[in-house]
Each structure stands twice: as structure tokens, then as C-alpha cells.
Amino acid sequence: MEVLFTFLPKDHQQQQLREEFPEVQFHFTYKDKTHLPDAQVLVTYGEDIQYAFGPKEKDLHQS
Numbered sequence: 001m002e003v004l005f006t007f008l009p010k011d012h013q014q015q016q017l018r019e020e021f022p023e024v025q026f027h028f029t030y031k032d033k034t035h036l037p038d039a040q041v042l043v044t045y046g047e048d049i050q051y052a053f054g055p056k057e058k059d060l061h062q063s
Contacts, residue, residue: 004039006030 005028009017014028027035036042 001025001041002027002035002039003041003043004029004035006042006044 001023002025005026008028008030014026017024017026027039029035
């Protein structure tokens with residue numbers, strides 16, 4: 001499983017996640033879309049979602 005964080009957790013938090021879930025591939029990035037197509041899980045604060053998706057997709061939250 002691939003998990004993409006669109007923010008950078010503290011180093012010790014990243015290490016803890018990797019140790020607890022060694023079978024998961026974690027990507028900790030900021031404004032980098034490289035791993036987005038392969039990610040099964042997207043972890044975000046929400047306000048940075050426009051960096052993960054293009055202009056069309058950023059309006060998805062509006063219904």
C-alpha cells in the first residue's frame with residue numbers, strides 16, 4: 001500500500017510510522033505530485049489539497 005502525505009510530519013513521526021507499518025510505502029512530500037497516481041491513501045490537512053490536485057479537482061469539495 002502507498003500512503004502519500006501532502007505535508008511533512010516531524011522526523012520522529014515519520015520514523016514511527018515506518019516502524020509500525022513496515023509493509024506500507026510512505027511518501028512525505030509537499031507540493032510534489034509524483035506519487036499521487038499510485039497512492040491508495042492521501043493524508044492532508046485539507047487546505048493544501050489544491051497542491052495535490054489540479055485546478056479542476058480543487059472544487060470537488062463544493063457541492
